[in-house]
Amino acid sequence: MTAVSPNSPQHKKAKALKPGSRRPAKELCSECGLCDTYYVHYVKEACAFINQQIPELEEQAHGRSRDLERDDDLYFGVHNTMMAARKTQPIEGAQWTGIVSSIAIEMLNRGLVEGVVCVQNTESDRFQPMPVIARTPEDILAARVNKPTLSPNLSVLEQIEQSGMKRLLVIGVGCQIQALRAVQAQLGLEKLYVLGTPCVDNVTRAGLQTFLDTTSRSPETVVYYEFMQDFRVHFKHEDGSTETVPFFGLKTNQLKNVFAPSCMSCFDYVNSLADLVVGYMGAPFGWQWLVVRNETGQEMLDLVQDQLETQPVMSQGDRHNAVQQSIPAYDKGVTLPMWAAKLMGVVIEKIGPKGLEYARFSIDSHFTRNYLYVKRNYPNKLAQHIPEFAKRIVGQYNLPK
Ligand code: FAD
Ligand code: SF4
Numbered sequence: 001m002t003a004v005s006p007n008s009p010q011h012k013k014a015k016a017l018k019p020g021s022r023r024p025a026k027e028l029c030s031e032c033g034l035c036d037t038y039y040v041h042y043v044k045e046a047c048a049f050i051n052q053q054i055p056e057l058e059e060q061a062h063g064r065s066r067d068l069e070r071d072d073d074l075y076f077g078v079h080n081t082m083m084a085a086r087k088t089q090p091i092e093g094a095q096w097t098g099i100v101s102s103i104a105i106e107m108l109n110r111g112l113v114e115g116v117v118c119v120q121n122t123e124s125d126r127f128q129p130m131p132v133i134a135r136t137p138e139d140i141l142a143a144r145v146n147k148p149t150l151s152p153n154l155s156v157l158e159q160i161e162q163s164g165m166k167r168l169l170v171i172g173v174g175c176q177i178q179a180l181r182a183v184q185a186q187l188g189l190e191k192l193y194v195l196g197t198p199c200v201d202n203v204t205r206a207g208l209q210t211f212l213d214t215t216s217r218s219p220e221t222v223v224y225y226e227f228m229q230d231f232r233v234h235f236k237h238e239d240g241s242t243e244t245v246p247f248f249g250l251k252t253n254q255l256k257n258v259f260a261p262s263c264m265s266c267f268d269y270v271n272s273l274a275d276l277v278v279g280y281m282g283a284p285f286g287w288q289w290l291v292v293r294n295e296t297g298q299e300m301l302d303l304v305q306d307q308l309e310t311q312p313v314m315s316q317g318d319r320h321n322a323v324q325q326s327i328p329a330y331d332k333g334v335t336l337p338m339w340a341a342k343l344m345g346v347v348i349e350k351i352g353p354k355g356l357e358y359a360r361f362s363i364d365s366h367f368t369r370n371y372l373y374v375k376r377n378y379p380n381k382l383a384q385h386i387p388e389f390a391k392r393i394v395g396q397y398n399l400p401k
Pocket of ligand 1: 226
């Protein structure tokens with residue numbers, strides 16, 4: 001991209017867009033936060049929904065773009081290693097076992113970075129995201145657990161420049177990281193570390209309420225939820241109780257429009273541009289899934305190796321039939337009665353895809369759904385917006401017109 005130095009007149013003149021005003025990506029905006037800062041003047045090149053440039057940015061971040069002939073690269077992006085891991089002493093209240101928070105804390109404690117971009121919640125609402133630059137382990141711990149809503153993590157970019165920080169860790173999801181990589185050279189940093197999580201089916205705060213209201217038995221007491229590898233949504237409530245709802249029993253007809261249009265048109269589920277990705281979907285139930293994309297990612301992982309137990313990734317089953325059969329259901333928003341959904345959940349859990357095959361199942365299902373969404377709603381964007389790797393993945397299936 002055209003280099004404009006942080007001190008150039010063009011940069012100084014640029015102004016953040018007003019809160020609530022229409023963003024350049026219009027309804028596809030994922031509220032990544034870039035436009036809340038004067039970095040908005042890079043938006044046409046940097047925005048993940050205006051200018052898809054994953055292969056170019058992979059090259060910039062990892063020294064090469066993914067090899068489309070290698071199945072693991074095609075699906076999971078550029079990487080040196082993958083593994084399943086969990087903390088031997090999990091962090092209480094973390095989303096999984098707290099590997100993300102632990103890495104961030106080690107990086108601060110060892111002086112590798114001066115600050116960490118992460119997202120806490122507001123005092124009045126546990127799910128309302130509040131991006132911060134954490135400077136202490138306590139600040140990082142206060143950001144643990146997912147805020148399962150669109151979060152303007154990049155809204156702190158101006159503060160980074162003003163603080164004079166030179167070494168920074170950013171934690172974020174794919175669309176935030178794509179915009180960050182695009183403006184990375186303009187931030188005046190000596191070293192940027194990027195710790196990513198996978199992300200899919202995100203929602204606005206209002207959308208989250210609809211999801212909770214239609215899915216949980218007690219929406220107001222939910223403190224945490226996750227779509228897990230056992231094909232169930234797991235909710236945790238304030239009193240410590242757990243509630244599970246099978247995927248196939250979700251009220252898809254009422255949830256059809258709940259996911260943000262940005263997430264319905266996203267093909268960066270696996271956070272291709274982070275140095276290290278920490279998720280769960282390629283790991284056995286109860287474990288986290290780690291994808292080390294480059295040497296910087298390995299350096300970050302090495303900091304917490306002694307806090308982890310690990311095992312190699314595994315893959316079992318064949319997803320193709322399940323994906324093909326779920327395409328019309330996704331498309332029409334069909335909901336099974338709860339007894340049938342439970343039964344289907346049990347059968348799928350017993351014989352269904354596991355480990356990396358589960359991750360491929362989830363990627364295939366979302367990419368086919370999102371491909372149809374873009375084709376129907378933004379046909380002019382189809383060619384540029386959908387990366388080649390996603391076109392190949394979708395190309396394995398018969399799609400309805
Ligand atoms: P913790 O130590 O609890 O730390 C969580 C970190 O997430 C915090 O540092 C916080 O800053 C950051 N964070 C919280 N909310 C947001 C947000 N809205 N945007 C950006 N950063 C945020 N993994 C999968 O394998 N498959 C998925 O489909 C998937 N979907 C996800 C959707 C969202 C919106 C998010 C935020 C994460 C998703 N993940 C997914 C990742 C997974 O849920 C865990 O976050 C990850 O495994 C880290 O767990 P942990 O216990 O190490 O994290
Ligand atoms: Fe701006 Fe980010 Fe929205 Fe794109 S997604 S329009 S960069 S705030």
